[in-house]
Amino acid sequence: MFTWIQLKSLLFLLFVCFGASSSNVATTARCEYYNDTLCQESKQGCFETQECEQPEPEKRNHCFVLWQNNSMGKPYIKLKGCFLNNIDCYDQPKCVEKREEPKKALMFCCCEGDMCNRNFTWEPVSTHSPPSAVPKPVTNISEDGLDVMVYTLVPVLILAIIIAAVYWFYRQRKLAYFNELPTIEPHPLPPPSPLMGLRPIQLLEIKARGRFGAVWKAQYKTDTVAVKIFPIQDKQSWLSEQEIFKLPHMDHEDILRYIGVEKRGDNLQAEFWLITAFHEKGSLCDYLKANIVTWTELCRIAETMARYFVSE
Template identity: 65%
Template sequence: MFPWTQLILLPFLLNLCYGVGASVPSTTQCEFYNHTACTSANKESCFSVQICDRPEPEKRNHCYVLWQNNSTGKPYIKLKGCFLDNIDCYNKRECVESREPKKELLFCCCEGNMCNSNFTWKPRLLPPVPTGVPAEPRSGPNVVFYIVLPMLVVVVAVSIIYFIYRQRKHAYFNEVPTVEPHPLPQRSPVLGLRPIQLLEMKARGRFGAVYKAQYKTETVAVKIFPIQDKQSWVSEYEIFSLPHMDHENILRYIGVEKRGENLQAEFWLITAYHEKGSLCDFLKANVVTWAEMCRIAESMARGLMHLHGEIPASKAEGFKPAIAHRDFKSKNVLLKHDLTACIADFGLALLFLPGKPCGDTHGQVGTRRYMAPEVLEGAINFSRDSFLRIDMYACGLVLWELASRCTAQEGPIPEYLLPFEEEVGQHPTLEDMQECVVQKKIRPAIKETWRKHSGLVALCDTMEECWDHDAEARLSASCVVERVALQARLVPVPVMPSAPCADVVHKESNM
């Protein structure tokens, strides 16, 4: 084939394929509808707004509609929502289907917020066959010019478009949906307003402020995200909305709301309220007995175990994927009235769907003093097990915080200190933590008085195996649960055999 022809046509064809110079409409939300989930007699009330997941670099979000026409041509909508990166949807401002129905189903997609609110089917019309006396046939060089050259142009164009199409599709294959989403239902935040009265600010963190509030007759917690942290609010909503997240050691979710408009918009996350607050704040003001420490440690590890585990779909609920917290620390462990723990703050959490990559994520996130060595080095293997092991490193540090304030140790109980506070102070830089944890391989000091108690010495072994420099040698959350539960039963038996559990995080999915 003629190389010069390809070179001449390539810029034109690329411009044709990708719309160079045209503005790309941003798609962050779409109209959502699922006919199988809509049981209301008033179908209009089933329509809602879906907040689209943030796409990976070089990819786009679209909106789509899947519907079916009856014998009279009236459309029956099956599905509406967000759709990720399909080249057929690029630069389409309106949702229009022009192909013949596939299995009686019609599909269209478009770009731009809520562009799927309206949709239509406009079948292509075949050009009319010309009638009359045929023109005289052309001959000589005209045949080459008028027939061969256009054919070459078409072949080159089709080849380039097919190559580009295959490249784009290879990066992220996404079929047209023909059934309702599975295993995770597509949901969107409820934006209606509840009668909530804010009473008192309890904490202010990186992603917003937490208030004690009154909702009807119940005291609740309201975490308020400013508009610049909307993505963290969306992430928390997505995690809390997953099947099987109603667990006694996970903070109880009540709902989400958007308040205000434009730059004054706020995003509310409403959850259960726990008067005792975070484990960090509790340990600053209180010491714990051996029994209390075991109760906190075991319930905290059970929460992590539930978070990290996959749960198959059942008739009652859908599939729950493994979830990495990515900011596990004593500030994000809340204490209930009976001193059992529940895990909170999923703004950085990452979920892992079988057969799908982690997606567009940045590895070096979280709180510096709780970062594992591989996070500080920027040497994370972006796999599910690697992220779960990072949580377990932080779990070891929280166990150390508990042990430091436990009355089972001999002698006076020292003042509460954060992990590495003695080594790097209260406000360490990333370089401080890299030097301490990665280069010098320092870990929080374990006092000799702790090793004189049969239960605490076993807990020391557990925390050391959780914060092991070798990520693959770290314990799983389920193993921590087993070890702490065993010690709670054995103490005050003086002899403490080595715990039989030796599995690590990468085996957790088999348990």
């Protein structure tokens, strides 16, 4: 059993403990008051003192500030005054906004204690997740950019070198082939076909004119033929085309039919003729330049080109 003295001592200790704990809670009875709208219109509500109403049991009064930062980063106050019972404001002796500022957002802070909202600050706390515990190596942006450039340009450069090498090889073979053709006639050229005098060919109409001569539509007996006429200065081209037509496997139904060659005239008036079958639509190259082919025509062209290789 407690004696009366012990009971009084216990009550005194309880009073001291509860009194000390309650004294640590700052009470709020007055706050600085400001209303931007009233202040602008009637010059009232400009930094006055507001007496806060007595809160209900277990509730508290707070002071608050609502403001917005302008383009220069300076605060533009909208409202100040009393604020009733918000757990986020408990035990906050200073009015501090800790959110990161969203664009064009209003800033808000609250605190406990008389006139604690006279001063306010913005101390943003980053809400991003903390960095990984394992430190990442610092990368050099310029080196990364250089790597990307190297990985991109090297394949392109290699491809360009391959294309150039193939073209050079093709040109060398082509030049070597034409260099093997005689530039002078060690003996009088044998006629490309049994020489029985000049063919009775009548030139009818010029169909094309190019770098090495002109192509005529002509009449040879009952047949219509094409005659390509080379001037004397292009005799070498005339000889080269003869050699091409004399290559093996050139006598094929899907290749332009070669008839023969002739020399017409003498000295500076000489002309060199190359006689082939006549096709009304001209060469494939000229036809494709001047016309849009249908799908059927394209298949026909591809078929006749491929037929030669299949037959060989």
